[in-house]
Amino acid sequence: MILLGVNIDHCATLRQARYRDAGPDEVGAVEPDPVEFALQSEQAGADGITVHLREDRRHIQDLDVRRLRRQVRTRLNLEMACTPAMIAYALELRPEFVCVVPEGRQEVTTEGGLDVVGNRERVRECIAAMNAAGIKTSLFIDPDVPQIELSAELGAPFIELHTGAYAHAYFTPRRAAEFERLRAGAVRAHQAGLTVNAGHGINYENIAEVRTLPHLYELNIGHSIVSRALFTGVDEAVREMKRRMNS
Numbered sequence: 001m002i003l004l005g006v007n008i009d010h011c012a013t014l015r016q017a018r019y020r021d022a023g024p025d026e027v028g029a030v031e032p033d034p035v036e037f038a039l040q041s042e043q044a045g046a047d048g049i050t051v052h053l054r055e056d057r058r059h060i061q062d063l064d065v066r067r068l069r070r071q072v073r074t075r076l077n078l079e080m081a082c083t084p085a086m087i088a089y090a091l092e093l094r095p096e097f098v099c100v101v102p103e104g105r106q107e108v109t110t111e112g113g114l115d116v117v118g119n120r121e122r123v124r125e126c127i128a129a130m131n132a133a134g135i136k137t138s139l140f141i142d143p144d145v146p147q148i149e150l151s152a153e154l155g156a157p158f159i160e161l162h163t164g165a166y167a168h169a170y171f172t173p174r175r176a177a178e179f180e181r182l183r184a185g186a187v188r189a190h191q192a193g194l195t196v197n198a199g200h201g202i203n204y205e206n207i208a209e210v211r212t213l214p215h216l217y218e219l220n221i222g223h224s225i226v227s228r229a230l231f232t233g234v235d236e237a238v239r240e241m242k243r244r245m246n247s
């Protein structure tokens with residue numbers, strides 16, 4: 001069984017498009033509420049809820065994260081930049097998982113994953129702080145051998161393979177090569193003792209191939225589920241993705 005983490009950031013994107021200046025007293029009056037999206041996702045079988053609290057707070061807000069921490073019953077996965085401020089934030093929040101993602105330009109490789117090799121000491125400190133607090137760290141990386149090997153060496157229990165390049169290439173001749181990069185990366189990570197998650201750009205069509213990647217533990221999926229939910233409702237959108245993931 002591959003697990004599903006539902007990323008609710010784009011529910012918040014939609015809310016922010018209209019209610020950017022809403023205050024805490026207006027929770028419940030503004031819509032769509034990402035916390036409600038999370039709770040309905042859990043009811044429909046989501047195995048975890050993922051949010052990315054960005055430095056620019058463009059979608060998920062601090063108040064959303066605090067409400068989620070109180071109400072999520074599965075597992076909360078906080079995506080965050082590898083900065084002292086976010087490390088302190090996570091240590092106080094105590095999510096079950098953090099996923100370290102690139103935000104600042106210096107952390108981004110050409111394909112968009114976290115550059116663990118170029119930020120070795122900062123990433124090491126983050127993993128050590130989370131391990132000490134009992135929070136499981138995942139590193140969002142491209143399927144490149146040096147990034148994978150260093151992730152294992154630094155003591156990260158999880159990686160999340162960045163499936164964006166594959167998803168982008170899906171209707172092009174590069175698709176097979178991008179899939180092979182992911183497959184080889186998953187095998188290498190598993191050999192190195194890492195648990196393998198994947199995410200970004202996964203949708204109801206490409207899931208048929210993505211789910212055949214070896215050693216997958218969890219997929220983090222956001223945009224396609226939030227988009228589908230506009231037409232079918234959250235329950236059907238989540239159930240249908242889970243069906244396709246494990247059919």
Ligand code: PXP
Nearest residue numbers: 007140199200201220221222223
């Ligand atoms: N995984 C990570 C690390 C992400 O940052 C995101 C959001 O960009 C996702 C998964 C979900 O991507 P999508 O919204 O394309 O499904």
